[in-house]
Amino acid sequence: MAGSVSDFVIQRLSDWGVTRIYGYPGDGINALIESLAKRRDRIKFIQARHEEEAAFMATAHAKYSNELGVCLATSGPGAIHLLNGLYDAHKDHMPVLAIVGQQARTALGSNYQQEVDLTALFKDVAREYVQSAQHPAQVRHLVDEAVRVALAERNVTCLVFPNDLQSEEMEAPPRKHGSVFSSIGFDQARMLPSQEGLERAAEILNSGEKVAMLVGAGIKHAPEEVKQVADILGAGVAKAILAKTMLSDELPYVTGAIGLLGTEASDKMMRECDTLLMVGTSFPYAEFLPEEGQARAVQIDIDGRNLGLRYPTEVNLQGDAAETLRALTPLLRPKQDRAWREQIERWVTDWWKTVESRAMDDADPINPQRVIWELSKRLPDNALIACDTGSGTNWYARQYRAREGQIGSLAGGLATMCPGVPYITAAKFCHPDRPGFAIVGDGAMQMMGNAALITVAKYWKQWSDPRLVVLVLNNGDLNQVTWEQRVMEGDPKAVVSQDIPDFAYDKYAEQLGFIGLRMEKPDDVERVWDEAMRWDRPVVINAYVDADVPPIPPHITFKQAMNYAGSLIKGDPDAAGAIRQTLRSMASKYFHD
Numbered sequence: 001m002a003g004s005v006s007d008f009v010i011q012r013l014s015d016w017g018v019t020r021i022y023g024y025p026g027d028g029i030n031a032l033i034e035s036l037a038k039r040r041d042r043i044k045f046i047q048a049r050h051e052e053e054a055a056f057m058a059t060a061h062a063k064y065s066n067e068l069g070v071c072l073a074t075s076g077p078g079a080i081h082l083l084n085g086l087y088d089a090h091k092d093h094m095p096v097l098a099i100v101g102q103q104a105r106t107a108l109g110s111n112y113q114q115e116v117d118l119t120a121l122f123k124d125v126a127r128e129y130v131q132s133a134q135h136p137a138q139v140r141h142l143v144d145e146a147v148r149v150a151l152a153e154r155n156v157t158c159l160v161f162p163n164d165l166q167s168e169e170m171e172a173p174p175r176k177h178g179s180v181f182s183s184i185g186f187d188q189a190r191m192l193p194s195q196e197g198l199e200r201a202a203e204i205l206n207s208g209e210k211v212a213m214l215v216g217a218g219i220k221h222a223p224e225e226v227k228q229v230a231d232i233l234g235a236g237v238a239k240a241i242l243a244k245t246m247l248s249d250e251l252p253y254v255t256g257a258i259g260l261l262g263t264e265a266s267d268k269m270m271r272e273c274d275t276l277l278m279v280g281t282s283f284p285y286a287e288f289l290p291e292e293g294q295a296r297a298v299q300i301d302i303d304g305r306n307l308g309l310r311y312p313t314e315v316n317l318q319g320d321a322a323e324t325l326r327a328l329t330p331l332l333r334p335k336q337d338r339a340w341r342e343q344i345e346r347w348v349t350d351w352w353k354t355v356e357s358r359a360m361d362d363a364d365p366i367n368p369q370r371v372i373w374e375l376s377k378r379l380p381d382n383a384l385i386a387c388d389t390g391s392g393t394n395w396y397a398r399q400y401r402a403r404e405g406q407i408g409s410l411a412g413g414l415a416t417m418c419p420g421v422p423y424i425t426a427a428k429f430c431h432p433d434r435p436g437f438a439i440v441g442d443g444a445m446q447m448m449g450n451a452a453l454i455t456v457a458k459y460w461k462q463w464s465d466p467r468l469v470v471l472v473l474n475n476g477d478l479n480q481v482t483w484e485q486r487v488m489e490g491d492p493k494a495v496v497s498q499d500i501p502d503f504a505y506d507k508y509a510e511q512l513g514f515i516g517l518r519m520e521k522p523d524d525v526e527r528v529w530d531e532a533m534r535w536d537r538p539v540v541i542n543a544y545v546d547a548d549v550p551p552i553p554p555h556i557t558f559k560q561a562m563n564y565a566g567s568l569i570k571g572d573p574d575a576a577g578a579i580r581q582t583l584r585s586m587a588s589k590y591f592h593d
Contacts, residue, residue, distance in 0.1 A: 005136050005161070006035040008170040009099075012143045014042040015184050018070055020429060021099075022046045022057040026074020028101025028114070031166035046429065047458065048422070049451040051078050055085020055098070056422035062094040063409045063423075064384065065430040066220075068150055069094065075101040075163070076114030079121065084416055086125045086156050091413025092217065092242065093303070095150040097157050098122070102132065104164040118160045126158035133161050136171040141182035151186050191302060192327055193317035201298040201315040202331035208275025208296065210340045211235040214258060214289070217242035217412065218280015218302060222322035226279065227251070229325050233277075234335035236344035238266040240283045241397055245385065245408040249401040252345045259285045260553050261397035264354070265347040267554035278313070280321045282306045282413075288554075300324045355398055361584040363546035364577065365521055368392070368473050371543050372399035372439065374529050375471065381405040382434045384427040388420030388449070390441035391479035394551035407431075417444040421452035421470060428463050435467035442474045443500055450508065453540070457512040460538050468538040472505045475547035483551055490563035492572035509540030519543040548577035552585050 003011075009032065013021075021043055025033050036045045048054035051073040058069030069089065073082050079100035089096040100122075102108070103115045122130045129149040131142050146157040173179035205211060211233040219226050223246055230237050230253060238258040239247060247254055255265035270276075270290050276297040283289075289311050290297075297313040299306075300321060307316035317324055335341070359373035372395040379385070379400075385408035387396040393410065402408065407427070411419045420440035428436045440449050453470070460466050482498045485491045506516030515535050517528050519542070532539045553560075564582075568575040 003170055004031060004035065004166065005133075005139050005168050005170050006031040006166045007038070008139060009143055009161070010035040010039050010043060012140070012184070013070065013147070014039065016068070016147045018043055018068060020044045020046060020061065021070045021072050022048055022054040022061070022426070023072030024048055024051050024054055024074070024078060026078045026101065028075030028078065028103070028163050029072060029099075029161070029166070031163065032072065032099070032101070032161065045072075047455070049454050050448065051081030052085050052418070053422045053448060053452050053455065055082040055096075056088060056419045057426035058096045058098075059085055059089040059092070059094050060386070060409065060419070060423040060426035061430060062089065062096055063092070064407060064427040068147060069096040070099065071096065072099045073101070075103055075118070076116050079116065079118055083121075083125060085419070085422075088411045088414045088416055088419060090125050090156045092411070093154040095154050097146050097150050097159070098126065099159050099161065101166070102160050102162040105134065105162045106164070108162070122158040126156045128153045128155045129157040131159060133159065133165055136165070136168050137173045137179065139170065140173060141180040144182035144184060148186050151188070190323050191319045192323050193319045197315060197317050198324075198328050198331060201317055201328060204296045204298055204314055205233055205275060205277060206333045208233075209337070210273045211275040211277065211335075212269045212273035212290075212295070213237040214240065214276065214278045214281055214283060215243050215247065216240035216279070216281025216283060217246070218321045219243055219246050222280070222325055223247050225322050225325035225329070228329055229277070229332065232329065232332045232334050234338050234341040235277070236265075236269045236341070236348075238262070238269060240281045240412070241393075241410065242412040243281070244397065244400075245402045245406050248404040250403055252348055253341060255344065255348055256351065257397040258283065259288045261394050261551075262288065262554045263351050263398060264554045265344070265351040268347050269344055276311065278311070279325070283310060286310050352401070358585050359399055361549075361581070362522075363549055363581060366519055366525060366543060366545045367522070367549055368475070368543070368545035369395055369399050369549060370522070370525055371471065371473070371519065371545060372396065374525050375437070376400045378529050378533055379403070379406060379437065380435055384408070384424060384431060384434050384436040386410065386420050386423035386427060386436070386438045388438070388440040388444040389415050389417045389480070390444060390473075391483065391551055392439045392441050392473045393480070396439055418448040420444055421449040421456070424468060424470070425452065425456055425459075428468060429459075432463040433465045435465055436469070438468075438470045440470060440472055441479065442472055442476065442503070443478045445472050445505060446500060446503060450503075450505075453509065453512055453514075456538055457514070466537050467535070469532050470538070470540045472540065472542050473545050474502070474505065474542055475545050476500060476502060477547040479547050480551070482547070486567040486572065486578070487560050487564050490566040492567045492570045493574055495573055504542065505540055506542040509538070514538040514540055517541045546577070546581065548574055548581040550578065550582045550585055552582075
């Protein structure tokens with residue numbers, strides 16, 4: 001074990017298969033950075049513009065690659081900056097290891113500069129494993145355990161390294177009582193529920209006449225099994241937002257998203273089904289599931305803590321989605337009466353007509369739904385997609401028609417702003433031969449996206465396919481919150497908090513060596529998308545879209561309607577435009593071809 005503690009840490013991570021670390025330097029991790037520099041042929045250090053971006057990139061790395069994501073930050077403020085991105089990983093069950101520096105051990109407890117109780121700080125987000133190294137002989141098992149726990153629990157782990165320890169000579173654990181001799185390697189178990197549980201689940205599913213399925217991110221490796229079960233049961237399949245690209249929207253029985261971002265087809269299916277099968281999802285909004293007592297329900301999840309949490313299920317099966325569905329399939333009887341499936345397919349067909357009709361509604365200046373609709377038609381089959389959080393998430397969930405082979409993601413459980421550009425950047429590192437596309441609102445772009453574009457500028461020439469398009473939905477408004485103020489609270493738009501300054505995103509892109517394009521009127525939409533697809537370098541599209549286009553949920557409650565009306569009556573500054581666009585959207589539901 002010759003070399004320093006830092007040398008060992010980087011080598012051990014390489015032995016575990018880590019090839020990339022996202023981070024930002026600082027004096028609390030100088031020795032680790034030096035060791036990374038010496039081993040850059042084994043592990044690449046990707047320099048983010050901010051530690052939060054690095055954590056988002058590590059999370060995205062796990063999402064787009066099925067590998068452990070690793071981020072690195074210095075002590076004190078650097079470590080603190082990681083937290084939001086790490087909570088994104090935690091809420092979406094992604095294996096991410098955070099490595100942070102700390103002040104020298106001799107200074108701890110003295111209120112030293114940048115001294116923060118980091119194990120306490122990370123105790124929630126890295127609840128499965130957070131440890132501070134104190135002795136070289138301890139480091140081997142700390143690294144091994146942090147990696148193994150992250151992979152086994154699909155969650156965040158954290159290691160804290162005081163800066164004086166990093167430079168000490170590495171020691172093997174001595175052969176005596178109190179020492180631990182760990183090793184690398186982890187093979188994920190195949191988890192199956194009991195045969196009795198499978199048989200009880202089959203009894204419920206076989207007896208149902210109107211079966212609905214709801215799938216989430218847990219079906220990532222089980223799309224074929226989901227399709228087979230859906231065909232046998234004559235079921236429709238709704239998708240939680242993280243499963244958007246895991247099952248193609250071109251399948252006639254896939255009803256699309258569910259919840260506030262959802263489709264009318266999903267909503268109708270949930271309101272009329274008599275049986276519900278949930279697979280790999282912890283979808284939180286129970287008001288969009290069948291009413292209690294309406295449907296008999298079965299749930300499959302690899303995490304037993306998620307079972308029976310959102311709906312009163314009769315059978316709760318803990319197991320891997322693919323393995324469990326394969327074991328369940330021989331017990332299922334094909335539905336002879338296909339009337340329910342045919343009804344679902346009619347709802348789906350009608351919904352896509354509504355989507356297209358709403359995308360073609362006039363707006364001032366451009367309808368954001370049309371921007372995403374036209375993008376969807378042009379996306380290559382191997383596209384990488386990332387979406388930020390905001391009103392654009394509605395259009396990603398509805399107007400983007402995912403096809404098999406495409407990979408997309410966003411911040412699901414945390415629903416935080418800012419991951420859009422960091423996500424697509426990390427996705428490009430994971431798949432440098434595939435084109436990338438990001439959908440980002442102007443609020444998130446100003447908060448982090450603009451800075452994250454500098455990271456793209458630093459690295460894009462390393463990608464074998466340099467195509468990366470960042471779409472900025474520029475409406476001068478923190479739009480999702482504005483609509484929440486209106487519909488949920490009954491308050492008019494608060495200009496003091498909601499209006500944001502205009503910024504020439506396209507001109508800024510040109511300063512970075514990218515192509516800057518602009519959509520200012522409806523006739524620009526198709527032309528600009530066609531041009532963006534032709535370039536062999538990153539492109540930023542500054543799309544001026546109408547903030548008054550409403551993200552209409554699949555069904556509107558009386559309270560929501562009254563709140564919305566009340567917000568406009570109270571003097572909403574954009575009342576005229578909001579009313580006009582709402583009427584257009586409602587009309588599109590009934591008057592499409």
